Amino acid sequence: MAQRPYIVGNWKMNGTRAMLSEARAIDRAAQRLMKVEVAIAPPATLIHAVHKEADQIWVGAQDCHQSESGAYTGDISAAMAADAGAKFVILGHSERRGGHGETDASVKKKVQAALGASLAVILCCGESEDVRDKGKELAFVTKQLSASLPKMGNAAEKLTIAYEPIWAIGTGKTATPDDIGAVHAAIRKLLVDLYGAEQGAEVRIIYGGSVKPENARELMSVPEVGGALVGGASLAADSFMGIAAAAADAFEE
Ligand code: PEP
Numbered sequence: 001m002a003q004r005p006y007i008v009g010n011w012k013m014n015g016t017r018a019m020l021s022e023a024r025a026i027d028r029a030a031q032r033l034m035k036v037e038v039a040i041a042p043p044a045t046l047i048h049a050v051h052k053e054a055d056q057i058w059v060g061a062q063d064c065h066q067s068e069s070g071a072y073t074g075d076i077s078a079a080m081a082a083d084a085g086a087k088f089v090i091l092g093h094s095e096r097r098g099g100h101g102e103t104d105a106s107v108k109k110k111v112q113a114a115l116g117a118s119l120a121v122i123l124c125c126g127e128s129e130d131v132r133d134k135g136k137e138l139a140f141v142t143k144q145l146s147a148s149l150p151k152m153g154n155a156a157e158k159l160t161i162a163y164e165p166i167w168a169i170g171t172g173k174t175a176t177p178d179d180i181g182a183v184h185a186a187i188r189k190l191l192v193d194l195y196g197a198e199q200g201a202e203v204r205i206i207y208g209g210s211v212k213p214e215n216a217r218e219l220m221s222v223p224e225v226g227g228a229l230v231g232g233a234s235l236a237a238d239s240f241m242g243i244a245a246a247a248a249d250a251f252e253e
Contacts, residue, residue, distance in 0.1 A: 005220060005247035006160060006204055006227030008122060009040040009234025010062060010090060016046075023050045023057075025237035030056040033241070035248045037227070040234065041090050044076055051085025060088035060122070063096055066109035078110075078117035088120035090229075092148055094166045104147035112150045120158040122229065123148060124208070125187075129167035137165070137179075138186045145190055156199035160206060161187055162229040168209025170231055177222045180207050184224035213242030220250035 009026070011019070023040065030038040039058035042050050051059045061081035065072050068079060081089055091114065092107040102110075107123070114121045125144045127137040141163065152159065163183050165175050175183075184205050192200030207219055208229030219225060227247060233239040 003204060003226060004035055004037045005244075005251050006037045006039070006206055007240075007244045007247055008038075008060070008090075008162075008206065008227065008229050009240050010093070010208075010229060010231050011040060011042045011046075011235060012062065012095070012231060013043055014235055015042055017049060019046065019235075020049055020053055022235070022237050024053050026240055027054045027057050029237060029241040030244070033244055033248060035251070036244045038241075038244055039088065040240075041088075044081070044084070047081065047084040047086050058087045059085055060090065060120075061086040062090050062093070064089050064091070064110060064114055064117075064119075066106065066113045068113070078114045078119050082117050082119055086119060088122060088160075089114045090122045090124065090162070092124045094124065094126060094164060094169060098166075104144060107148040108150050111148065115150075115152065115155045115158060118158075120160070122160045122162050122206075124162045124164050124229070126164040126166050126169075126209075132165065132167060137183060141183055142186055142190050145187065146194070149194065152195065152199075154199065156191075156195050156202045160204040160226075161191070162206050162208050163187060164208035164229060170210070172210050174210045174215055174219065175207075177218060180219065180225060181222045184222070188224055211243055213239055213246055216243040216246035217250050220247040221253065 041060040041062045064078040065075040096102045127140045131140045204226040206227040211228045
């Protein structure tokens with residue numbers, strides 16, 4: 001059976017308790033749009049509160065540490081995120097790789113830790129503008145993913161890959177449908193090579209980078225695009241759920 005589109009909001013470092021009304025509005029709208037799987041990753045300070053408010057949507061974390069506990073000031077472990085109500089965690093976002101020195105090797109450890117704590121994982125990958133200009137994006141993304149993905153047993157159902165070209169994040173630029181299709185096809189091939197035909201086909205691949213209600217239908221119609229990771233447009237229920245509605249339309253076509 002075809003999976004439902006997966007539309008995930010990454011609130012980044014935005015939101016105090018005043019944003020809970022937005023989470024409630026997203027949850028209410030998601031109850032009327034059951035053809036779409038809707039999720040949000042609020043800042044860690046709001047995970048528990050959003051979890052308490054949410055009936056329909058998944059709630060997740062934006063990062064976790066690779067260790068279970070210890071002297072890591074400011075970090076949270078996968079088990080702590082799960083205890084607060086997270087069902088998934090976003091890992092390897094370019095803002096973590098770029099701003100916090102995360103490497104493929106450290107991201108891989110985090111993926112292992114998250115799966116070990118029974119969290120689902122959204123693993124981000126994507127090339128810089130420089131790499132794209134050189135036409136090396138397929139080689140870059142497959143190398144980055146190969147180095148960030150652990151051996152997973154049968155955990156494929158808990159894994160989602162988010163292809164997010166760095167130059168498209170928060171810039172208003174989006175990759176063209178053809179460009180996205182080519183990268184998603186290369187990611188699918190890698191997943192099948194790594195995990196076999198059945199499990200490799202099961203892993204969802206979503207796109208992120210300036211997705212908005214106006215461009216969502218076109219982007220969600222690209223082959224192998226299973227949903228969207230949304231930053232800026234996820235901060236307001238109207239725009240975020242506009243994207244979810246567009247995804248529902250695209251998947252029905
Ligand atoms: C993101 O950071 O994951 C993202 C896709 O951001 P935006 O939608 O704002 O480009």
